[in-house]
Amino acid sequence: MTTPNIYRSRILNEISESDVGKTIRVAGWVENIRDHGGVSFIDLRDMYGVLQVVLRDTSLLDGITKENCISIEGVIDHRDEETYNPKIPTGTIELEAHSIDMLGKVYHQLPFEIMTSKEIREDVRLKYRYLDLRNQKVKDNIIFRSQVISFLRQKMTEMGFLEIQTPILCASSPEGARDYIVPSRKFKGRFYALPQAPQQYKQLLMVSGFDKYFQIAPCFRDEDARADRSPGEFYQLDFEMSFATQEEVFRVGEEVLTATFEKFAPEGASVTAAPYPVISYKDAMLQFGSDKPDLRNPLRIMDVTEFFQRCTFKPFLKRTVRAIRVHADMSKGFHEKLLKFATSIGMGGLGYLEVMEDNSYKGPIDKFIPDDMKQEFAELTGLEVGDTIFFIADKEERANLFAGQLRNELGERLDLIEKNAFRFCFVNDFPMYEYNKDEKKMDFTHNPFSMPQGGLEALNTMNPEDILAYQYDIVCNGVELSSGAVRNHDLDIMVKAFEIAGYSEEDLKTKFGALYNAFQFGAPPHAGMAPGIDRMIMLLRNEDNIREVIAFPMNGNAQDLMCGAPGIVTETQLREAHIKVRD
Known part of the structure; x- marks a missing residue:
């Protein structure tokens, strides 16, 4: 015969109207105490739910405070209909307490109210x-x-x-x-x-x-x-x-x-169906200004560098120029607020053009685009009446960074971000190496154990900065969820890959000895x-x-x-x- 639990016979979410008239024992924490003049109430909470407890003998409350851990024996009864609580499953019933046992006292004032702790x-x-x-x-x-x-x-x-x-x-x-x-x-x-x-x-x-x-x-x-x-x-x-x-x-x-x-996911959420979009690292940096693209944002970044090298606007010459086209109503003062944001992230300024009803342009960049090139520019960028196009010009790395931040800001300010959606993509084809200017050497950009695309031949014949790796990330809503790679399982390729990053074969034996040795036995x-x-x-x-x-x-x-x-x-x-x- 199983010995009954001395603290409780039920957990709170198991109690229902079918238990009316039954004597049970429950246990939990005192969430709230209410005194209604001669009759008192306790809201008792355990991990599974909340139950109202009525105390007609108010002496049972002696020594009871919020968050005491207690065990109560009593009889389940219907609540008065006008006191029903539809917010909880036990909202139509209550426990009339006959006895209360203290299990765990509260010795000090609570540092905060439990119900509002997140605040x-x-x-x-x-x-x-x-x-x-x-x-x-x-x-x-x-x-x-x-x-x-x-x-x-x-x-x-x-x-x-x-x-x-x-x-x-x-x-x-x-x-x-x-x-x-x-x-x-x-x-x-x-x-x-x-x-x-x-x-x-x-x-x-x-x-x-x-x-x-x-x-x-x-x-x-x-x-x-x-x-x-x-x-x-x-x-x-x-x-x-x-x-x-x-x-x-x-x-x-x-x-x-x-x-x-x-x-x-929350009810009604939209989740990207397989297969997920696959975006190369190069395209991600160009179109989104980030290797963690948020696909809920419909805006894309365009490269207009070559076009502006043929124009007369000096701040764009010999610079990487990115553009973001937006079709949205913009409130008065929007451009000034966006300029303030641009300067706050380190941009020197923010150029823009608006497309008017007659397809003419309005904005500080207009006069620097020759008339005979304006149709070419419209076709290049897909401009239509009502569009506004913003420009970012800097060294390539900074232009990508600023364009990505501006894209995110525009998406938020103009309320363009898709709601209740989880948009996945793969980002792949990461560079295998990058040059470390401080140490004047090549470094691995991602995972050093990745397989280089082109294998040993690529390592022997290509500029290391041009070598891509079989590396990939999964990104969801602009958050990197996962990184991964096809691993390098070939010892000769491993030795050469690490040699480019400044490691000798002896370094490999010392620092990665287990893999170095294992790859000699049929990996x-x-x-x-x-x-x-x-x-x-x-x-x-x-x-x-x-x-x-x-x-x-x-x-x-x-x-x-x-x-x-x-x-x-x-x-x-x-x-x-x-x-x-x-x-």
């Missing part, structure tokens, strides 16, 4: 995160997160992927972000690192003969926080496939992300990617800050205000790890 300062919320999580909206994000992760696991398993956990303590890698390092007690002066990603391990699993691997992988990077990046740690859906091409990885990414967003072609789970959930919940979807996040300064990390350790701990702290 207070973040540092206070994070210090008392265990109270903040009692807020139903905050709790719902964490429950939602659990449901999404459970679905991802189920989906990947159904698609034939095997879940394998890779090590947390690993070797430090010289590539990527800054490592978190962990001192070794047994090996003086040596250190582990927490994995920035399971990169080498998942590639080694492919060499080991596993065909399709995945895991919900914790990743650790000592980098600064942003609204869409949690400092310290994050989780990603990491997967890798043997004998796979870039396009086959795309199909897997599309299937799992489309299924997840269609299942968990298969393999590819994969890793969508970020925190960002995925942030988008689905329409949260502006990623910390809202993490149970116990650090603050923006990488501090755990609740537990006091990073903290001071004892001299004994330092000695055991062979560490001396410098002043």
Whole structure:
């Protein structure tokens, strides 16, 4: 015979009108107390719901305050009809309390009201995160997160992927972000690192003969926080496939992300159907001014550099010139406000033209376009009556950046952004290398373990800055959700690729010894990617800050205000790890 639970016989969402007349025991937290003169009420909350409790014997309230954890025994009864609460499932019933047991007292004044915790300062919320999580909206994000992760696991398993956990303590890698390092007690002066990603391990699993691997992988990077990046740690859906091409990885990414967003997106949301648009890095920078294009914004950037080299406007000569055409009603003073924004981001000015009813142009740039070139310009840019076209001129990199920011600003100010939509695309064909002016050497631009397009021949014969890699990102609504690549599995190509970036073969043996050795024993072609789970959930919940979807996040300064990390350790701990702290 099962021993009955001494704290509760029901959770609150299991109680209904069919229980009227029954004696039950419930447990939870006191959300609210109301005194109606001789009769008092408690709103009792557990993880699953809220129930009104009526106390006709008001002495039962002695010592009870908000957020006490209590257990109540009583009889379920109908509420008076005029007091029904349609906002909660138990809104037509109440529990008449016969006895109350105190389970957990509140010893201090609450630092904030639970119901309105999302409205207070973040540092206070994070210090008392265990109270903040009692807020139903905050709790719902964490429950939602659990449901999404459970679905991802189920989906990947159904698609034939095997879940394998890779090590947390690993070797430090010289590539990527800054490592978190962990001192070794047994090996003086040596250190582990927490994995920035399971990169080498998942590639080694492919060499080991596993065909399709995945895991919900914790990743650790000592980098600064942003609204869409949690400092310290994050989780990603990491997967890798043997004998796979870039396009086959795309199909897997599309299937799992489309299924997840269609299942968990808000009601009525539109989700990009597979196949997703594929945009090269070069085209993304040109058309969107960013390698993270937000396709909800219909505006596109045009290259009008060559045209303006044939005009007489000196600020555009010998500059990269980008243009954005807009067809929208603009309020009085719109151009001045947009100019103010342009100068705030570092632009020297903002040229524009308006197309009038007679197809003539109005604006400061008009007089610098020769009359016999105006028809050519209209055809080049697709100008029509009622259009306004804005111009950005600078060095290419800055012109792209400014044009992208202006495109986003125009989309927001003119309310052009598609509502309740999740627009996915792939961005691919990233450059393999970029020149580091400070160190006067070539650096990898993305993942150093990627396969260069053209293989060994490209590495031997092409200018490194012209070599593209089989690298790709998935972007949703302007947020990078995933990066991935076809991996380099050929030892000769690996040696040459790293040589261009300044690594000798001896460096490879020392710093990437496992891959260097494994690739000598029949490595298969393999590819994969890793969508970020925190960002995925942030988008689905329409949260502006990623910390809202993490149970116990650090603050923006990488501090755990609740537990006091990073903290001071004892001299004994330092000695055991062979560490001396410098002043």
